[in-house]
Amino acid sequence: MSTIVPNIANSDPSSEPAVDDLEVWFSICNADTVSLDRGIAALVDGYPIAIFRLAPVDAGSSESWHAVDHLDPRTGTPTIARGLVGSVGDRPVVAAPLHKERYDLVTGACLDDPELALRVHDVRVTDGVVEVLNVTTPKRGRNVAAKHSVT
Amino acid sequence: MTRIVVVGNGMVGQRFVDRLVAGDALDSHTVVVFGDEPVPAYDRVALSSWFDGATSEDLRLCDVEAMTSAGIDMRLGVKVLSIDRSAKEVVASDGSTEPYDVLVLATGSKPFVPPIPGADGPDCFVYRTLEDLEAIRDRAADASHGVVVGGGLLGLEAANALLNLGVETSVVEMAERLMPQQLDDPAAVVLQSWIERRGIDVRLGYATSSIDTTPRGSLTMTRKETARDDMTAGDDVETDFVVFSAGIRPRDGLGRAAGLAIGARGGVVVDDTLVTSDPSIFAIGEVACHRGRVHGLVGPGYDMASTLASRLIDNADDVFTGADWSTKLKLLGVDVASFGTPEPGDDRVEYTDPLAGIHRRVSVRNGDVTGGVLVGDVSNYDVLHAMATGTAATANVPELVVPAGMGSAPLVELPDSALICTCNTVSRGDVRDAVAGGAHSIGDVKACTDAGTGCGGCIPGVTSLVNETLVSLGVEVSSAICEHFDLSRQQLFDLIRIRRLTSWPEVLDALGTGRGCAICRPAVGSILASLGNGYILDDGQAAVQDTNDHALANMQRNGTYSVVPRVPGGEITPAQLIALGRIAEEHGLYTKITGAQRIDLFGAQLHELPTIWAKVLDAGMESGHAYGKALRTVKSCVGSTWCRYGVQDSVAMAIELELRYRGLRAPHKLKSAVSGCTRECAEAQSKDFGVIATETGWNLYLGGNGGRVPRHGDLFATDLTSDELIQTIDRFLMFYIRTADKLQRTSTWLESLDGGVEHLRDVIVDDVLGICDELDEAMAAHVDDYACEWAETLADPERLKYFVEFVNAPDDHSTPVWITERSQRIPART
Ligand SMILES: Cc1cc2nc3c(=O)[nH]c(=O)nc-3n(C[C@H](O)[C@H](O)[C@H](O)COP(=O)(O)OP(=O)(O)OC[C@H]3O[C@@H](n4cnc5c(N)ncnc54)[C@H](O)[C@@H]3O)c2cc1C
Numbered sequence A: 001m002s003t004i005v006p007n008i009a010n011s012d013p014s015s016e017p018a019v020d021d022l023e024v025w026f027s028i029c030n031a032d033t034v035s036l037d038r039g040i041a042a043l044v045d046g047y048p049i050a051i052f053r054l055a056p057v058d059a060g061s062s063e064s065w066h067a068v069d070h071l072d073p074r075t076g077t078p079t080i081a082r083g084l085v086g087s088v089g090d091r092p093v094v095a096a097p098l099h100k101e102r103y104d105l106v107t108g109a110c111l112d113d114p115e116l117a118l119r120v121h122d123v124r125v126t127d128g129v130v131e132v133l134n135v136t137t138p139k140r141g142r143n144v145a146a147k148h149s150v151t
Numbered sequence B: 001m002t003r004i005v006v007v008g009n010g011m012v013g014q015r016f017v018d019r020l021v022a023g024d025a026l027d028s029h030t031v032v033v034f035g036d037e038p039v040p041a042y043d044r045v046a047l048s049s050w051f052d053g054a055t056s057e058d059l060r061l062c063d064v065e066a067m068t069s070a071g072i073d074m075r076l077g078v079k080v081l082s083i084d085r086s087a088k089e090v091v092a093s094d095g096s097t098e099p100y101d102v103l104v105l106a107t108g109s110k111p112f113v114p115p116i117p118g119a120d121g122p123d124c125f126v127y128r129t130l131e132d133l134e135a136i137r138d139r140a141a142d143a144s145h146g147v148v149v150g151g152g153l154l155g156l157e158a159a160n161a162l163l164n165l166g167v168e169t170s171v172v173e174m175a176e177r178l179m180p181q182q183l184d185d186p187a188a189v190v191l192q193s194w195i196e197r198r199g200i201d202v203r204l205g206y207a208t209s210s211i212d213t214t215p216r217g218s219l220t221m222t223r224k225e226t227a228r229d230d231m232t233a234g235d236d237v238e239t240d241f242v243v244f245s246a247g248i249r250p251r252d253g254l255g256r257a258a259g260l261a262i263g264a265r266g267g268v269v270v271d272d273t274l275v276t277s278d279p280s281i282f283a284i285g286e287v288a289c290h291r292g293r294v295h296g297l298v299g300p301g302y303d304m305a306s307t308l309a310s311r312l313i314d315n316a317d318d319v320f321t322g323a324d325w326s327t328k329l330k331l332l333g334v335d336v337a338s339f340g341t342p343e344p345g346d347d348r349v350e351y352t353d354p355l356a357g358i359h360r361r362v363s364v365r366n367g368d369v370t371g372g373v374l375v376g377d378v379s380n381y382d383v384l385h386a387m388a389t390g391t392a393a394t395a396n397v398p399e400l401v402v403p404a405g406m407g408s409a410p411l412v413e414l415p416d417s418a419l420i421c422t423c424n425t426v427s428r429g430d431v432r433d434a435v436a437g438g439a440h441s442i443g444d445v446k447a448c449t450d451a452g453t454g455c456g457g458c459i460p461g462v463t464s465l466v467n468e469t470l471v472s473l474g475v476e477v478s479s480a481i482c483e484h485f486d487l488s489r490q491q492l493f494d495l496i497r498i499r500r501l502t503s504w505p506e507v508l509d510a511l512g513t514g515r516g517c518a519i520c521r522p523a524v525g526s527i528l529a530s531l532g533n534g535y536i537l538d539d540g541q542a543a544v545q546d547t548n549d550h551a552l553a554n555m556q557r558n559g560t561y562s563v564v565p566r567v568p569g570g571e572i573t574p575a576q577l578i579a580l581g582r583i584a585e586e587h588g589l590y591t592k593i594t595g596a597q598r599i600d601l602f603g604a605q606l607h608e609l610p611t612i613w614a615k616v617l618d619a620g621m622e623s624g625h626a627y628g629k630a631l632r633t634v635k636s637c638v639g640s641t642w643c644r645y646g647v648q649d650s651v652a653m654a655i656e657l658e659l660r661y662r663g664l665r666a667p668h669k670l671k672s673a674v675s676g677c678t679r680e681c682a683e684a685q686s687k688d689f690g691v692i693a694t695e696t697g698w699n700l701y702l703g704g705n706g707g708r709v710p711r712h713g714d715l716f717a718t719d720l721t722s723d724e725l726i727q728t729i730d731r732f733l734m735f736y737i738r739t740a741d742k743l744q745r746t747s748t749w750l751e752s753l754d755g756g757v758e759h760l761r762d763v764i765v766d767d768v769l770g771i772c773d774e775l776d777e778a779m780a781a782h783v784d785d786y787a788c789e790w791a792e793t794l795a796d797p798e799r800l801k802y803f804v805e806f807v808n809a810p811d812d813h814s815t816p817v818w819i820t821e822r823s824q825r826i827p828a829r830t
């Protein structure tokens, strides 16, 4: 079984939390485990998440981190983290490996098919460690029934 | 219901029926079609391509199922024996009688076999039907020499076929020159020199008096003493078999017996409405004699079919007034065109270069082009043809006669009415309209206008007209690879090479904008790999590898991967087979033998790949690079080692080629094959580079392609030694890698190459660009630097880090839903 430790200390206990609303930042891995301009998959709360580390787009900007569902909405396969990243205009995107639909990494919207979307998740780097906010509460985008179970 | 009975299911009969279906005639007409060939109509014009591997399905023009469901009664393999005009019925060989209101004769013609004693023997053939070709192929299999009687268009086509079947070939022609119908003496001399260069023995002024069987079982063709008895005819020819191609005769027997009017030189007489001397009977195609002529070309036949169909179904007053006999084709590798109807008294503008094998003649009368012939160089054919047929005004004739590339060819604007495809009567205007209507590629234009679907000679012209029209419509034919690089792939390649850029960040920084995308990243990845920048997953390159390259495996529909070890040339030891079987069993992998002669194992998850590959490597095998745009496999037949027909060791050559080019990254995947003889069991002509063994070496075909739009490779060089073969392929591949567009297969690359195969030959054989040394060095570097990417990956723990499904839970895995089918594990259907 997984050995994922919720990092409760860093979460924000601002209000009386309902169980589902409890904000928990999960530590995932060291930031330098993720190579620039590629993604990795992680289990957050038992749910597969794709995390991307994007190189600075020009001298004035810095690296950016993005987290979205790892499940490909079109095929239900856990593959999004293995897609190629890039940009369309100013929007950072990832292309799904199987059918190459492009998803906006900031909004989760699919640029090639309005029916499809990825949920986006909060991700941050604290002291060199990548953290993702618990994903039990969907943020934006559409949930997709997992065709794959995680054992 | 009007009953239409069609006799003959050949090219023209079928076109007629197609027009009936397209015109919704089946609602008000009953249609019965008789065809005495066992197979439905096929493309006779492309008949010879059957020898190059086109199957009878490829050539088929008639979809019997579609015809039947449209309500047409198709009677194939049934011959019509007689017409009873008073009862208005026909009697057929299956014993049936069929009444008609309208009878259409489309019985075509049959080859003329001169009445020579012995010409009806078992080793004498004609060249008209698929069955004829099968018989010739079978006879050629154990023959060493064949003769073609007749040096006209069809005879030379038959000679080419014999040559490709691997028999020594002679052509005997009664006239004093080749293609006596179309060519004059100087043109025929130039053509003959081309043909003799191909190794064909040409005998002119040769009339055969008898064909006798020698005691050894071969044939002697005894030559008639003729008035002009010089050396060109030579001695009697001894041979194994004979193919007659001495002209055609209309199959007008049914009409004759029924008392219809028959032309002086045969053919059922029709007027401009295509009606015969009986108002209920019509004739179209090669059986018809119109204004005293029988048209031996498919274009006029198609015209007749369309004219008659619209007369019958729409009561239109279309008429057939005659046809253009112009032809442009490639015969035995040389371009030949003849057009218009020049008369002996015309003025002539000529250009002859016997060394280059070019003869061009244009006839002019009263300031108008009347016709001409072009041999060896058919440039400006379209313009000259338009002038000869009156659709363009005559101008600048001398400049047009000079071959391409010499002097300045004047710009002549052709009117929209000028024909561009004579086979299908498609005008330039038709093509322009199709492009304006949304057909933006040559394939689309072919589909909606039929242009280029006959002899194919017009395709280059149609292609450039399509591009021209696109430009004039303002459709941007941008060569930029995507929004991030305003460069074509070739420019990108050159800049990366010249500026020695070795990583994605460098390339993007120096030449691109934004973050790149799923188009430009892999394109740059491929270029960096082609330029030999080492392991593809190291820093600077990992971020541009497509999903498959990045996992060194092909992702399948359920997100799992296939494992494809290299099996060079398709040769595999029993021990390796057993090892693969065991590995598949241990990991529950679905196993299939693929079309590329190797064994694919499906259903591996990302984290399993290193373990599985370690076992494959242990069994002495290596990465098959199935995941990359790279060389896939070099297929082979068993060749001379086992096959009784084999003339070279095709397996050894295939292995040598596969090991030489393994891992070579290219704009697209590359496929190859080697066949041990002309029977072509390895299907080499459908490959990017295909090799076919000859008695003395290897023939090389380039630019072939299977897939959605199949293309046969062009015969690029013949009888090469093994070293020459490899050097030519080296240069071909490197030149392709340098200059092709992104994701462009060699077939489309070759077609888009300015100057086509000839230009390729100039570059990689004659080295006109002076880059052959560079190309050779680049390939040598590739061969030296090759390493199995899986061996490199397994050797380095850092590199293995990627093969984990969840970075924070290395022991957790997603579980695809599997089902079992035919005893193997496959993804659940969704
Ligand atoms: C090798 C070769 C290459 C050629 N190349 C070219 C070229 O490059 N360009 C060009 O324009 N033309 C070319 N031609 C000529 C072209 O193929 C013909 O013009 C065209 O096929 C004529 O069509 P058709 O329907 O009149 O005759 P066919 O295609 O011959 O069809 C007639 C059909 O009627 C059937 N039939 C005959 N009698 C009966 C009967 N009593 N009952 C039932 N069925 C019957 C025959 O079996 C045959 O199937 C070539 C021909 C050959 C053989």
Ligand code: SF4
Pocket (backbone or CB within 6 Å): B637, B638, B639, B640, B643, B644, B645, B646, B647, B650, B675, B676, B677, B678, B679, B680, B681, B682
């Ligand atoms: S192509 Fe190969 S297998 Fe086929 S007949 Fe020739 S040598 Fe034999």
Ligand code: FES
Pocket (backbone or CB within 6 Å): B420, B421, B422, B423, B424, B451, B452, B453, B454, B455, B456, B457, B458, B459
């Ligand atoms: S001219 Fe023959 S196909 Fe167009």
Ligand code: FES
Pocket (backbone or CB within 6 Å): B481, B482, B483, B484, B485, B516, B517, B518, B519, B520, B521
């Ligand atoms: S749009 Fe692509 S450079 Fe890419």
